[in-house]
Amino acid sequence: MRILCLGCGAMGKVAIRDLAQHSDFEEIIVADRDVEKTEEYVRELGDRRLKVEFADVTDRTGLVGLMGRVDLAISTVGPFYKYGLAVVEAALEAGISLVDICDDYDVTPKILELHDRAKAKGVTVITGLGASPGATNLLAKLGAQRLDEPEEVHIGLVQSAADPEGGPAVIYHVFHSMFGQVPTYCDGRYVEVGAFIDGAESVAFPKPLGEFELYHIGHPEPLTLPRYFPSLKHVDCKLSLNPPLLREMIVGLGEMGLISSEAIEVRGVELSPLDFLVAYLGHLSEEPLLKGIPYEGAVRVEVRGKKDGRPARAVYTAQARMNEGTGVPLSIGAQLLAAGKVETQGGVFAPEGCLDPRLFIEEMVKRGFNGLETIESQDVREFKDLVQLS
Template structure:
């Protein structure tokens, strides 16, 4: 039996490195075609014992090479960015090649464009799982798990996160600025600071209290589309909080050819000033409520965003290869069976996850509950 072929786009980037490490831990035997427009000298693509092949080309300048590599693949994992520029282009190519698709898209406006490809994907028999990273990605699955464990009725989901500024590299910088620019529909440009409703939130240690603001994120769009969530919110921020303010500032830079370069220059200058600071890590809170009943997931730890994003993407890739993603069509991670996701996650993870779950009543924690028990109860009722 031949090995499944997985094309990884943006393979030289940070998030793809986490994906490759995850796939390298899996017991599944894969053939990985790692594509990027350039591979820095000395770059090691760490995918364990998986078969790895490199392909260097510019997917925008050489679209015929993209189509050629996709035609022979079982799955393409798109780790390029920013998604508001590249996402629709690559999904269109996957649909044309009849190749299943996974990405880690975290731009809300790009998500809208990707969802518009649903009819085309169905017609081509293509299943596209979009936003399969940490947030979105793991967050969506956690909401689904909570909904499966809560009473019937309309639900709300509040997602709050923070990441360390040391993880702000490459396309993540313009993405963060873009999240301010598109956070408030109809506002145009980047609104005033107060419009983002800044607040301080206590995350589990070692992260502690951090500043978060309203940002655009795909979960706000996809949860009402694929679940009974009728209200979804997203707030996020960077550590230290000066970088959250900085994201708002660079989002207000005038448009033009030099805008992205200026964003990186400003961010790198600020990062250099904090070079001696010990990274704190990242925090996540997913709070789902139906009436007075709720389930909240809390996490805080030193996992970098390469692994926090790449590892669930690796799990999503395995689930897609196993044919366990509802399709064909364009779907988001909340359609996944949580048991399938956590099983695949164990297969690709290095361990050390710090997620804790609680039942809540009127927004207040009433008891600790194990994720394992929620999965068992979900399996019993499905």
């Protein structure tokens, strides 16, 4: 089989490296707008299966033609609120399956609406398979399977501002998800909440991170998990930046209108406040403000419900750098899909709709990732032990 990797940025590089190290694809085409930098990275990997092509995802004809040369594609081209839907539509037109890391709440339902079209084409699309969404969804699925009646899922995230491997698409996504009214799932229905303002909650993460105050953000998990687990009455996704004081700065920028994408003229140059902020914040990791802040972020997934008629909960925690925690799950998902190791094929799915969480965790553990499962604060297992359980 042949696979196309769209995007060779911070997330894409990790996925490409993982494919080179762990997959048996006969050809891996790496496509990006910056051919020179892509070729440099491919030379570093030294795998003869890797080929480089130019790709511009806004060129529909060219993209469909490139996709027509392969059996499967992955995409890390963001921000996904701009490019995610177009890439999926191109894959359907080309008649190939696709896995992406879409993390934007507003485009995710539009992608899922293409389910019947993908099923008719006989292709499978897995959308949102990174760290969050992605690993979080599958940990929530595992927790739901641990209980007889899953009722609530609470997802907590800590994102390090010190990590220099985020990339501009991540910063655009951050601003997109942290302002305005965003959907969450509460009491069996969708409600709007103030992003990065409402829902303040203090949550403890494993060392060295400790306790953080989290706030609602716009993310896909509250929109997808209730689709596959009808017994759920509440799903939320909350986040803190590290260091936490950045939240006040970002909220202040939004209140001042400095995240506008509308271009203004500055000394003869047209530039939007948002584009400036993304460029500036891309260098923030070098600032003294972030000295001593770890590069790793963290996820925490808590599933609450009933087991044997009694209240019960399962909690999962894991830590990783953003590019590793995002790119590796994407590669694993593509390899599972190529091998036919999915629970259902033909259509568009969030990860929890078609992947076995145990197979996913097993592959993550093979690559050195680990985490903890805690059942009722007493039964604690490392991820590497979970794959041995029936």
